[in-house]
Amino acid sequence: MKIKVFYFARLKETLKFSTEDLVLPDDVFASTLTLLKLKAHLAKRSDVWQQMLMGKLKVRGAINHVLVDDHAPISDGDEVAFFPPVTGG
Amino acid sequence: MTVRVQTQDFDAGFEISQLRSARKDTGAVVSFVGLVRDLNEGDQVSQLTLEHYPGMTEKALEAIVSQAQSRWNIFEVTVIHRVGTLQATEQIVLVTVAGAHRGEAFKACEFIMDYLKTEAPFWKKERTQAGERWLDAKNTDDAARERWNK
Numbered sequence: 001m002k003i004k005v006f007y008f009a010r011l012k013e014t015l016k017f018s019t020e021d022l023v024l025p026d027d028v029f030a031s032t033l034t035l036l037k038l039k040a041h042l043a044k045r046s047d048v049w050q051q052m053l054m055g056k057l058k059v060r061g062a063i064n065h066v067l068v069d070d071h072a073p074i075s076d077g078d079e080v081a082f083f084p085p086v087t088g089g
Numbered sequence: 090m091t092v093r094v095q096t097q098d099f100d101a102g103f104e105i106s107q108l109r110s111a112r113k114d115t116g117a118v119v120s121f122v123g124l125v126r127d128l129n130e131g132d133q134v135s136q137l138t139l140e141h142y143p144g145m146t147e148k149a150l151e152a153i154v155s156q157a158q159s160r161w162n163i164f165e166v167t168v169i170h171r172v173g174t175l176q177a178t179e180q181i182v183l184v185t186v187a188g189a190h191r192g193e194a195f196k197a198c199e200f201i202m203d204y205l206k207t208e209a210p211f212w213k214k215e216r217t218q219a220g221e222r223w224l225d226a227k228n229t230d231d232a233a234r235e236r237w238n239k
Contacts, residue, residue, distance in 0.1 A: 009212035010223045065145035085226030088211025
């Protein structure tokens with residue numbers, strides 16, 4: 001499965017990543033890949049990733065430009081984004 | 090509807106006149122303008138930088154305006170949100186709603202702002218004497234949005 005992942009604001013700065021193309025072996029996830037499973041997978045990269053994605057900080061996610069919750073399923077070719085709660089206006 | 094995300098400033102008076110002249114049965118135009126303040130949480134703020142998610146931002150704003158249009162009998166809506174680096178007293182956001190009567194226009198304008206603050210992908214970072222810091226989302230903003238679902 002191939003997806004594109006974007007990071008914004010505090011996440012982008014701390015992780016030093018704004019976007020990446022991710023190729024995930026299909027057998028990594030027993031069942032459907034969800035936002036939460038992807039976060040847990042990325043969190044294994046290092047303590048900083050763990051802290052930013054699975055720590056105390058609230059992380060919101062979007063799939064194909066729509067805000068979704070942790071249980072939303074991710075499909076091949078999707079654009080996924082992780083970011084802190086929004087603060088515009 | 091008109092939705093714009095831009096670095097340059099906007100002229101609220103011009104935007105209002107555009108909505109005013111769009112149709113002759115408009116009886117009310119309600120506008121909100123959000124500004125950069127030089128003070129936040131007790132600290133002097135020298136400048137504010139707004140980041141956004143190009144591609145999603147416009148769609149999120151359009152979805153919010155559509156919701157308002159299906160909820161209230163309003164005519165035209167203009168939303169302009171700036172991004173980039175802004176100084177104190179500069180304009181950040183404009184929401185202008187035109188309708189037949191003020192009641193629905195007031196409600197729709199407030200609804201759009203409450204949803205914009207909690208669902209549109211913008212993030213503020215401010216510079217103070219101690220350095221730069223990302224702003225945290227406020228619970229009061231979530232509460233302001235939730236009251237529309239009661």
